[in-house]
Amino acid sequence: MGYNLPITGICSFGKYPIVTDLDTVKADVAVLGIPCDIAVGFLSGSRLGPRRIREASTQYARGDAGFYDPERDETYLAAPWKIVDCGDCGIVTGDIDATLASAEKCVRKLADSGAIPVIMGGDHSVSVPVASGIAGLGSAHVIQLDAHLDWSRGVGAQRYTNGTPMRHISQMNHVTGMTQIGMRGFGSSTKADYAEARAWGSDIITGREARKLGAEGLLERVPPGRNYYVTIDMDALDMCQAPGLASPVPGGLDFSLLADLLEGICRRGKVVCFDLVEVAPQYDPTGATPRMAALIMLHFMGFILKEREKEKNERH
């Protein structure tokens, strides 16, 4: 086969091995796409997120050697850590209930396998089956990075939109609390939604506060020592850093703050699952958004496994 260059071969996430039979996953991290964007009210297109993120990610593939980061002077994701790409869960065109049920089943299989599920949306409705799919991992504190609160009641009889996931997730028995970071912008959510989220017990940190606090200050607001499920809506980032989205908003976080925060979260407790949603690549002719998404995923996977590495070394 010759050299395994990024431009050759089959386009899996990070060029990691493909395992599409979810009953046979044996890995430390399992990447899965949920290409569903039928819950979006305005700009659809995030169904193409997983495909474009995979394509962008191949450029960075480093295989068993892992990734050296000169800023942290660490090598991440090197062997023997095993990462696999499980492809996409099945979706049912036009049927949100069937699609989310399919997604939940897939996420549960990954969680049961012992791998850390890493999920690519799709619109933010896919976080509902992600959160319910990891119920078997025990109680979890949810950390949401987003421009929007996503605590709406939905539209008419439709309870699932990309503006409702956090309300659904708050009702799950295994969810013990929530830190919501990055909220901002005119019309992001109603005053009543904010009041209800606060009354439920959510800690809401606006985009302006987040930039002021920095990663260290933000981490102090996260309850320590918990299992965390982290949901990254790419519109948490400033729209100039990630314009290919269903609902881009200015005044957001930049990559360095986000990366420092994700690294700190891994030290604060145990990240058991994360998802990254809302990349709609067709609105970004530069291709920067799926590229940013791929790099955020690789960094976060690296930070998570680095902490597990340190734990193992301390035990020996």
Ligand SMILES: [Mn+2]
């Ligand atoms: Mn969202």
